[in-house]
Amino acid sequence: MLYSTFYLGETQMGLPIPSILEIGRGFDFHPVRGAPEVIDGLINLRGKVVTIINTGLAFETQKVLASDESRVYILKNNAELREVADADFDIETSPDNIGIHVDRIADVISVEKEELQPVPANINHPFYKHVVRRGNEFIIILEPQKILNLNENQELLS
Amino acid sequence: MSDTKDIKFNIYNPVITYEHRAAFDLIVSHLQEIFPICNQGKCKALEVSDDPQKQKQINDLMEKVEFFSNSLITITKVFFDQLYRAKQTSSQSISQSTAMIKIDMIERNLLERTCDVRWWALEKAFWECITLADQNQDQLTKIIKPTRKAPAKQSGKSSKAESDLKNAIELACTRLEDIRNSYTLYRDLVIATIDGTVVANSNAERRDSILGINVSNEEWFQKALQTKDGTEYFVQDISKSKLEDPDSLIYSTALRANGDEQGEVIGAMGVLFDFQGEGQIILNDYMPQDRSGSILDGWFSFFTNADGRVIGSSDEHFIPSGDLADLPRRHWRLTTPGEVLVSNAIVCGNRSLVVSHKSEGFDEYKGLGWTSHLVLPESAMFERSEENIDYGISPQELMNSKLIPDTNKQTYQEIQRNKGDIQLISINGIILATDLGKAGTSFIPIFDQITTTGNSTTGKMEELLSEMSADMLQQNLKALENFSKQAIDLIDRNLFERAADVRWWSTDHAFWEALQNNTEENFEEASKRLGIINASYTMYRDLVIADSNGRIVANSKSENRDKLKRMNVSEQSWFRQGMQISRSVQYGVQDVCNSDLENEETSLIYCGGILENGEREGKVLGVLGILFDWENLVCPILEGCLPRIKNEVVEGGAAFYMNDDKEIIATTDAENFPIGQEVNIPAENMNLEAGESASGIFTDKGRKFIIGSSKTQGYREYKGLGWTAHVVRPID
Numbered sequence: 001m002l003y004s005t006f007y008l009g010e011t012q013m014g015l016p017i018p019s020i021l022e023i024g025r026g027f028d029f030h031p032v033r034g035a036p037e038v039i040d041g042l043i044n045l046r047g048k049v050v051t052i053i054n055t056g057l058a059f060e061t062q063k064v065l066a067s068d069e070s071r072v073y074i075l076k077n078n079a080e081l082r083e084v085a086d087a088d089f090d091i092e093t094s095p096d097n098i099g100i101h102v103d104r105i106a107d108v109i110s111v112e113k114e115e116l117q118p119v120p121a122n123i124n125h126p127f128y129k130h131v132v133r134r135g136n137e138f139i140i141i142l143e144p145q146k147i148l149n150l151n152e153n154q155e156l157l158s
Numbered sequence: 159m160s161d162t163k164d165i166k167f168n169i170y171n172p173v174i175t176y177e178h179r180a181a182f183d184l185i186v187s188h189l190q191e192i193f194p195i196c197n198q199g200k201c202k203a204l205e206v207s208d209d210p211q212k213q214k215q216i217n218d219l220m221e222k223v224e225f226f227s228n229s230l231i232t233i234t235k236v237f238f239d240q241l242y243r244a245k246q247t248s249s250q251s252i253s254q255s256t257a258m259i260k261i262d263m264i265e266r267n268l269l270e271r272t273c274d275v276r277w278w279a280l281e282k283a284f285w286e287c288i289t290l291a292d293q294n295q296d297q298l299t300k301i302i303k304p305t306r307k308a309p310a311k312q313s314g315k316s317s318k319a320e321s322d323l324k325n326a327i328e329l330a331c332t333r334l335e336d337i338r339n340s341y342t343l344y345r346d347l348v349i350a351t352i353d354g355t356v357v358a359n360s361n362a363e364r365r366d367s368i369l370g371i372n373v374s375n376e377e378w379f380q381k382a383l384q385t386k387d388g389t390e391y392f393v394q395d396i397s398k399s400k401l402e403d404p405d406s407l408i409y410s411t412a413l414r415a416n417g418d419e420q421g422e423v424i425g426a427m428g429v430l431f432d433f434q435g436e437g438q439i440i441l442n443d444y445m446p447q448d449r450s451g452s453i454l455d456g457w458f459s460f461f462t463n464a465d466g467r468v469i470g471s472s473d474e475h476f477i478p479s480g481d482l483a484d485l486p487r488r489h490w491r492l493t494t495p496g497e498v499l500v501s502n503a504i505v506c507g508n509r510s511l512v513v514s515h516k517s518e519g520f521d522e523y524k525g526l527g528w529t530s531h532l533v534l535p536e537s538a539m540f541e542r543s544e545e546n547i548d549y550g551i552s553p554q555e556l557m558n559s560k561l562i563p564d565t566n567k568q569t570y571q572e573i574q575r576n577k578g579d580i581q582l583i584s585i586n587g588i589i590l591a592t593d594l595g596k597a598g599t600s601f602i603p604i605f606d607q608i609t610t611t612g613n614s615t616t617g618k619m620e621e622l623l624s625e626m627s628a629d630m631l632q633q634n635l636k637a638l639e640n641f642s643k644q645a646i647d648l649i650d651r652n653l654f655e656r657a658a659d660v661r662w663w664s665t666d667h668a669f670w671e672a673l674q675n676n677t678e679e680n681f682e683e684a685s686k687r688l689g690i691i692n693a694s695y696t697m698y699r700d701l702v703i704a705d706s707n708g709r710i711v712a713n714s715k716s717e718n719r720d721k722l723k724r725m726n727v728s729e730q731s732w733f734r735q736g737m738q739i740s741r742s743v744q745y746g747v748q749d750v751c752n753s754d755l756e757n758e759e760t761s762l763i764y765c766g767g768i769l770e771n772g773e774r775e776g777k778v779l780g781v782l783g784i785l786f787d788w789e790n791l792v793c794p795i796l797e798g799c800l801p802r803i804k805n806e807v808v809e810g811g812a813a814f815y816m817n818d819d820k821e822i823i824a825t826t827d828a829e830n831f832p833i834g835q836e837v838n839i840p841a842e843n844m845n846l847e848a849g850e851s852a853s854g855i856f857t858d859k860g861r862k863f864i865i866g867s868s869k870t871q872g873y874r875e876y877k878g879l880g881w882t883a884h885v886v887r888p889i890d
Contacts, residue, residue: 002588002592002602004585004588004589017588017589017592018592018593020589021589022586022589023582023585023586023589024582025578025582068571068574068575068578069578071582083593084592084593084595085593085594085595085596085597085598086595086596087595105581105582105585108584108585108588108609
């Protein structure tokens with residue numbers, strides 16, 4: 001499967017391509033009064049209202065700031081995922097389209113199933129699903145469903 | 159978005175190097191390859207999906223790729239233009255500085271000559287000689303005219319008048335020789351009676367042919383007689399004179415009765431400056447040389463006079479002195495002092511950059527309307543630097559530094575943005591293709607290709623930007639080296655003059671007479687003479703005479719006299735050095751330090767031994783100390799050597815001198831590079847050999863600086879004090 005990779009600080013992470021609706025930049029975030037800080041705001045994507053999560057805050061690292069290099073991944077909702085032709089994967093996202101704001105994007109990589117390794121226990125995190133090794137680098141493959149369903153991660157909303 | 163309509167350096171411009179043209183071709187051909195790929199993508203969209211929305215999405219993506227590829231082609235053109243403009247601007251700025259340095263160097267020198275001639279004309283031996291010659295015309299004719307030889311020793315049959323005149327002429331010749339021995343910049347010095355007969359000269363080898371010559375029809379002589387008082391002088395621009403074969407630059411003033419500045423005019427003094435020798439040194443300096451030390455082909459440096467005629471040239475074969483300069487006329491018709499003209503022209507068969515800087519004189523010396531010209535091959539502006547030195551600074555850091563013009567940085571950002579856009583389109587394309595399932599897989603190589611092309615072309619442009627920033631670094635380092643060389647050259651030349659002054663003044667009759675016959679009246683007379691000198695020369699705080707016990711017995715400034723008379727300087731370095739002197743060609747110098755002679759202010763003191771009977775060699779009676787007005791004179795020199803952009807000093811730019819102990823002794827930035835402090839500059843800049851220059855990068859108080867440094871090599875008889883000049887500018 002193909003994965004689109006991106007950076008959060010110095011950490012390279014990846015999301016499965018089929019889970020992505022599109023990647024964009026330069027969106028205007030509309031702030032939402034009373035929303036938790038991890039929410040950057042809402043955007044209007046061709047008539048759809050999409051909530052944008054600041055990945056930096058979601059990972060409790062440094063807030064992702066809008067820049068020339070920062071990008072927004074808009075993820076498919078579950079209904080859109082089911083429309084992907086010849087689907088041969090087991091991915092869930094969320095009932096709504098949700099976006100994640102990242103520092104910068106990197107390459108698209110093709111990963112075979114056997115390359116997906118379990119996340120070592122000492123770096124375990126609810127959003128991590130697998131680890132892929134590329135040369136001396138490790139790429140963390142994320143679990144979209146976990147990031148997108150923030151209600152299940154109440155501490156981030158507090 | 160970049161615009162191509164104002165492009166000056168398009169890729170067909172002959173100055174574009176082969177390597178850059180090849181790089182341009184590579185970038186553009188790669189970008190052109192994207193268009194058929196996009197067409198292929200559009201066709202495939204119709205093949206693999208019946209969904210009009212998907213087809214449109216793919217078509218939109220392909221069109222966006224085409225748009226950004228087109229945009230990158232435009233940026234590539236603009237980018238090359240900016241690359242060459244940046245190099246041109248930087249080269250022009252350095253060339254302007256170089257042309258200015260050269261004319262400034264010569265004008266500063268000539269200012270000294272105007273001081274010299276006015277002071278020398280007051281010498282007793284000269285006005286006494288002229289007075290006697292005037293009173294004894296017949297004897298003068300007998301002594302000089304028949305043989306034009308140096309006056310022979312007195313024979314028994316000579317009348318007293320004749321013998322007195324012979325002695326006076328002999329003494330005048332000796333004193334003129336003493337001047338020439340102290341100030342080695344002159345080919346000859348002459349004095350002439352009021353009717354224009356030369357009666358004494360300094361150059362013994364040429365004396366036979368000089369004495370007795372009548373110069374009454376020469377302008378320097380006529381204008382000297384017209385000077386109103388001892389403060390006036392005349393300078394005759396480079397021209398023919400009976401006094402020598404080469405063209406002469408002659409400074410002159412009147413000799414006056416009893417050496418009184420307001421006295422009646424009795425004759426004239428003319429000093430023949432070695433302009434050709436001095437000019438050659440300056441013209442050959444700051445010019446790039448090949449390994450054999452010859453100036454590179456196509457590089458010329460020369461001066462023209464107000465009529466546009468060449469008066470000195472670094473290459474007499476191609477640009478001979480005496481000819482009208484082979485330049486567009488506007489270059490030698492500059493009218494405003496300080497005016498600068500830069501243009502491109504064919505000079506000696508080469509397409510060249512021509513920079514001309516009209517002199518504005520220096521200080522009170524207004525100059526003769528000369529212009530300094532620097533010519534360099536146009537291609538030299540755009541050559542790649544051959545040096546590839548690792549200064550420990552990353553290309554990214556350099557690219558973001560202040561050395562790179564903002565327009566280039568903006569282009570860099572535009573390239574980065576386009577690269578990002580193409581990358582984004584490609585990934586979105588891959589996402590769309592994935593949505594199409596197996597049918598979409600055929601799109602993936604297309605988007606991969608687009609990503610690869612985008613990366614390789616922008617990567618190539620980043621390489622070129624990195625090359626440009628390295629070149630800009632080299633150029634700026636070279637410019638700082640030149641500024642530091644200028645700073646050390648100017649101070650060396652200035653201090654050479656001080657060394658010459660002190661040697662000559664030490665021989666003044668009033669000084670040795672006062673020390674031999676130490677009456678209050680004689681000391682008063684010595685102080686008066688010191689006062690006259692100090693009024694003629696603007697660069698001294700005070701001039702003092704100490705007797706052999708170290709007691710100050712005379713000085714030039716009456717307001718300091720009471721304090722100084724109570725002072726004993728026997729333990730001071732300048733005095734001890736002076737007491738070791740036994741020949742009038744020797745001098746001593748006390749390096750910059752705080753002196754109680756000047757209320758603990760920073761002083762630089764030169765000293766000369768006052769010898770018995772004013773002999774060239776003999777017993778020392780006391781010491782003449784001259785207190786150079788260090789801060790007031792050194793700071794403007796350093797300020798004149800600061801790095802500038804469009805005549806404005808670069809923010810944070812500084813210049814300073816360090817002594818042999820690596821301590822700062824003068825600075826333009828007392829806050830960041832204060833006097834007395836050591837600075838953590840690179841070892842290569844710190845440990846230079848005499849006459850060497852170096853450049854580098856260093857960090858001070860968290861700021862990154864580039865630095866150019868030059869160590870003294872002295873100048874003529876002045877050997878230097880081991881100082882180093884450093885010029886710095888921050889780059890972050």
